[in-house]
Amino acid sequence: MIAEIGLFALILALLVAAVQASIPLIGAARGDAVWMSLDRPSAFTQFCLVAISFGCLMWAHVTSDFSVLNVVQSSHTDKPLLYKITGVWANHEGSMMLWTLILVLYGLAVSIFGRDLPPALRARALAIQGMIGFGFILFILLTSNPFLRVDPAPVNGDGLNPLLQDPGLAFHPPFLYLGYVGFSMAFSFAIAALIEGRVDAAWARWVRPWTLVAWCALTLGVAMGSWWSYYTLGWGGYWAWDPVENASLMPWLAGTALLHSSIVAEKRDTLKSWTIFLAIVTFSLSLLGTFLVRSGVLTSVHSFANDPKRGLFILLLLGIVTGGSLILYAIRAPALKGGGLFAMVSREGGLLFNNIVLSTAAGTVLLGTLYPLFVDALNLGKVSVGPPYFNIVMVPLMLPMIALMAIGPLLAWKRGDLPHALSRLKFAGAATALTVVATLLAAGISTRSLLAGIGLGLGVWLFFGSLTEWAGRVHLFRHSLADSLHRAWHLPRSAYGMTLGHMGLAFVLIGVAGSQAWRTEYLEVMQPGDTATVAGYQVKFLGVEENIVGPNYISARGNFIATRNGRLVADLTPERRMYANPQQPLSTVAIYTNLVSDLYVVLGDPAGHGGSVVHIFHNPLVPWLFFGALVMVLGGIVSLTDRHHRIGAPRRRIDVRPVMRAPAAVATAPVGAAVAAKPRYNWVTVVPLAGFIILAGFLVWRLYLVELGFAPNLIPSVMINRPAPTFDLPALADGLPGIKTAELQGKVTLVNFFASWCIPCREEHPALPLVTQAGIRLVGISYKDRPQDAKAWLDQLGNPYKAIGVDLYGHAGLDFGVYGVPESYLIDKHGVIRRKWTGPLTPDLIRDEVVPLAEKLAR
Amino acid sequence: MRLRAKISIILASAALVVTLWSGTAWAIRPDEILADPKLEHRARAIGTELRCLVCQNESIDDSNADLAHDLRVLVRQRLVAGDSDEQVKQYIVARYGNYVLLKPPFMAETYLLWFGPALLLLCAAGVAAIYIRRVSQTAQTAPLTDDESRRLSALLGDAGRKKEDS
Known part of the structure; x- marks a missing residue:
């Protein structure tokens, strides 16, 4: 029932969007105030309807209503409530609903904050918003309906990718x-x-x-x-x-x-x-x-x-x-x-x-x-x-x-004064030069440290440049400190917004430069008790605690302690999780940050005897990058609170200068017709x-x-029309010949890469005898497969091949340019590759492509 | 054709699922690392420039696909055999084509890609220059009226220049 209400509300929202997209626009064109005035109520109504619809979808997710397909596909009862809520937009349909909800939210914002806007401008803008809304709601209804039911409803859902449960x-x-x-x-x-x-x-x-x-x-x-x-x-x-x-x-x-x-x-x-x-x-x-x-x-x-x-x-x-x-x-x-x-x-x-x-x-x-x-x-x-x-x-x-x-x-x-501006940046310039020189001295002279120096230097330049600009505005050190404070207090917030925004970017730049240049990495199999030394930290691996039960996963937790100069710095506990629904593994990273650099520990695959593959990164200045992004956002928010944005919506001055060449036309004609008078291209x-x-x-x-x-x-093969690579592969079993390049000469041959672990190969296998029946020599290469497995596979399903070579490590495969088994290469009488098929050969493919080409090549 | 293509899509989506599901794919395994740090460093640099063919836009260094592993090992084998970085890349390009290079080579097909940013910059700068010129021209064509001249001299005469706010 709830899902149907949601769908119904969405359909109504579509209709309201149609009204919002047309009536106010026509009203504005005809100068009809009544028609124009429909813009705000329809934006409001549209918002309410989409909100109801979105709420219904969220309700279905939160209550785990598995009669709704969307919930089945991305939810499970064992999921924590937070991810049931956020799971609404963790799939295509739900995310489009969120998209639309936000769109109509902005429409609502226009109708609330834009009360004082010129009516025609507002009517037209809201009509455009209505058109976009109409398009997206129609899109959801026609191609991505989130309210589709399943009957019978499954007992539980498929769950959400654990990567998204974050x-x-x-x-x-x-x-x-x-x-x-x-x-x-x-x-x-x-x-x-x-x-x-x-x-x-x-x-x-x-x-x-x-x-x-x-x-x-x-x-x-x-x-x-x-x-x-x-x-x-x-x-x-x-x-x-x-x-x-x-x-x-x-x-x-x-x-x-x-x-x-x-x-x-x-x-x-x-x-x-x-x-x-x-x-x-x-x-x-x-x-x-x-x-x-x-x-x-x-x-x-x-x-x-x-x-x-x-x-x-x-x-x-x-x-x-x-x-x-x-x-x-x-x-x-x-x-x-x-x-x-x-x-x-x-x-x-x-x-x-x-x-x-x-x-x-x-x-x-x-x-x-x-x-x-x-x-x-x-x-x-x-x-x-x-x-x-x-x-x-x-x-x-x-x-x-x-x-x-x-x-x-x-x-x-x-008109600006460049020499004057540059002279004000003397301090910033000196700090920049110092940074570059210090970087080069500390890190040695190399391309990498030069790039890092430039990056850091520019970050410093921008930071102090922004600071200089601010200092100039508050007359810092020019009059009394009290005067500067007074000025700083009364400086427009948009000015602070700019300073913060630019400084934020400076931090981001410093973060990027530092992390690109000086990231260090350690990758080893560690046994409990082992210590890794990474960028001055001693990271000791204590061992892995198995079977820790989480809300919807079981985890193995690695215990590490990081010390620096003998002093304990941090306990680090990266995890290897196995989620229950869907059954998916996920590793969580443990990060220790001192706000300048991050020590980043990942627990890899188990390596026997309680050991584990461990990957440790030392990421210098990465925290600055994210901090810088936050500062940029803060700058934006501060700027947004600027007084001149807050004092209500802007009004047009009466003496507004028409931008048209023909001012008289603007003044007298209905607004919409103003420009049509004189089109210039x-x-x-x-x-x-x-x-x-x-x-x-x-x-x-x-x-x-x-x-x-x-x-x-x-991916098209580059091997076409080139001689087959040189290889000499041993036989799979007694009584079956192996294969080498020289043997490809003289007869049209289809070389088929297969493996017992490859599922599409199993699908392809029954079709292969058709190749032999057409008189083409069929040769198999057992690709990265244990010989006994390949043999058992052929014993079970039958052996269509004249000869089989064992490519245990995939070297021949690399030489052929194999990237996914099964792959088949048609080779002519002179040993030249003529065509490649990626993916399983089907009877149709063999009849329509392989055999005709082979016959042509045989002539 | 259709069926095969469909299957390839299934394969491709399977590959996608694998890349996503394996989640934390630190791709390189400890047993791949070369003892010589200089060679290993070169191998890593090459690895970040080669595309894993079965993955979606990942370098062989970032991928935990089996083929990526094979290619990483191959890169190291070639380096140990004494190949230069360029030779190693060419070795793989000879088998898999330019598609494996995440930094496309400079050739006729990629001229637009490599010159594109400069062209865009020139166009943007050109439009801006035209704009500034046009603005200044239109401004020049409007001389001051007598009334305006009188007001201007009056303003300049007494108050001096008032500083523009912000």
Whole structure:
């Protein structure tokens, strides 16, 4: 019953969204105040309905209602209550519900805080929000209904992946979505402004705090994800440039750019068209992230169960949202006139530079993430773009920006005085030079310590640069201390926000530089009583306590004590857990931190006699990285409490300057018709649209391939048309010949790699005699299998092979380029590999592909 | 075709499940480590640049898949045999193709990838430059009216320059 109420509420919410998306918009176009006034009540109603629906889903999860499929798939009665609650969004359907809930929450926020907004602007913005809501609710209802029932209901559920049963990951999605979806505010208001053809400081002033909210949440969400990956995955790292991570980084970079350009738009009434563009791009990148994670077009370590149909729907949404808004942008943006004049060296200039770099960075991450798709689409083979690429291109891009981050805030608006700003940074410069020299002296002269020195130096530069800026504002050491304190107290909070935000980044940079350069690692089998020495710590392994019972797991706990110079520093107890439902192993990491560096201990596989594989990392300055992220968020929050954000929603001044060339038209015509009078086109504003169309085309093509069944991770062999590698493999058993390369000559041969442990091989096996029947010589290679197992397997299922070679260690497999058994290679009379099949051969495949090609080669 | 592809998807998803389920995949095992720390250091550096083929975007150093183990051992064998870092990578590329390189080689197919960031930067800077020029041009085309000139000289005359807040 509850689930049906949830579904019903969601359907009603869809209808309300339809009303919200249309009536206020039409009202605004016709200047009909009554129709426009429907925006707030419908946003409120929509929120209530989605909240009811979400509440019903949560109820089903908390009460473990296993007649609901979604609960069955991701819950179990033995799960602690916290993870029953957070389990709601630990699956695709539930996370989309959370997405939608947050979207309508922002809609509600507009209706509450936006009471004083110009009615037409608010009506239009809420209508856009309504459209997005309509799209996502429809998406849930059509492709991802979380309220589907199962009949008969199972006694218990499948449980939740233990990796997700963690506080870090439990709260990572809500913050991430608060960020992603929060950018819908800037987006909706950008579209509303484009429709109105008017962007003024009042608009920017409304958009800026909401961008700030979204930015804070996204920063926290990304940092939490990284932190989670650091302390649960046991790899000692925190960022892997995985496509899913990149999906969250792109909107962050674009959102950070938006945050800064909206400052210029608000304070100086300029860069407006650019700010609008960034608002569109940021939200589009959020949608793109949602798409990439769920569609299956990219392979990633952590993504949702992929479904091309869902992918197609989100892509369609992305096409409408982004394509539509870019069309609108291309038409309307040329009419938005830039306001204030500024010199290259000025605060505006600095912020513009920040924007250039950040958008280039976002574009670079997009390029690197999607490049493998492009190359594949153009049939140029397969490439991988991984961490080494991103490190190489991102570092030189970000470092100059960080260097200039200390200078920009010291420049005045309109026209800055660079020599003066630099002379104020004397102290910061000296501290930076000192840091670099000290680093090189302490760590020795090498590329690594030079890079570390530059990273640390820039962190110090930015930190003291920000401090200098603050000191200048409070006139520190210029008058009395009391005067400075007085000024410090009355300094706008947004100024503190900036200082904290920039200092936070300085800490992050120091953390990255330190951990990249000086991470040390220890990996050994340890027996109880053994001591490992890692970065000055003595870590003694006392032993493993078995069978410790947790709420829904049994764990083996390793006991370690860390000492330094003979003094006890910490007890460390990493665990090896076995969860009951689902049956999955999980290791938990033990971390000792002294706030400068982390000692990070992972308990690996048991190694006999109470011993265990132990992996210990010493990660210098990693705590600074996460601390820095928190400081950045704090900066955002402090800025958000600034007085000028709190004194109610901005009002438009009466004497607002229309941005149109024809002021008379704006004054007299109904608001919506204002711009249509004089469309001017500008090639620059059409470029993004063209870029998006190409991008969307590639994604559609990719989805189509996934839908057709071409697995994106099928790797073409480079061995085709090359002679078979040299090998000489011993026979599996007496009476069966072995095989060596020379014997492949003279007759068309199919070489089949198999193993008794390989499940698809079992599926393939009955089809293999068809190969022999077609007159093709079939040769088997027993791949990384114990000979007795392989023999028993063939005794049981029959032996279709003319000869079998034993490749005990997989060396021949590596030479052939085998990456997953079963694999089959068709080799011609001259011993040249002509074709490769990965995965089991089926009768159809043998009839349609193997035999015809073999016959052709035999001629 | 369809069936095979479906099976490959099942295989791929099985691989995904394995990578996720094994959770804490510190991939390298103690028995793989070379006695010579210099060689081992080189092996680790190479390992982070090679992709594990059966995994989803993991290097062979980060993966606990069986194939990744084999490749790590192979890397070390080649290093011990005296290969240079480049030779080791080429040895594996010869068998598995450029796909294994997490840092794609610089070639015609990847020009856009490697030049892309610089192109983006140039475009962004170009648009910004055009913008600044246009703004200053439009500003120049509007001369002061007589009234404005009078007010300006009056303002400059008495109060001096008032400092812009923040």
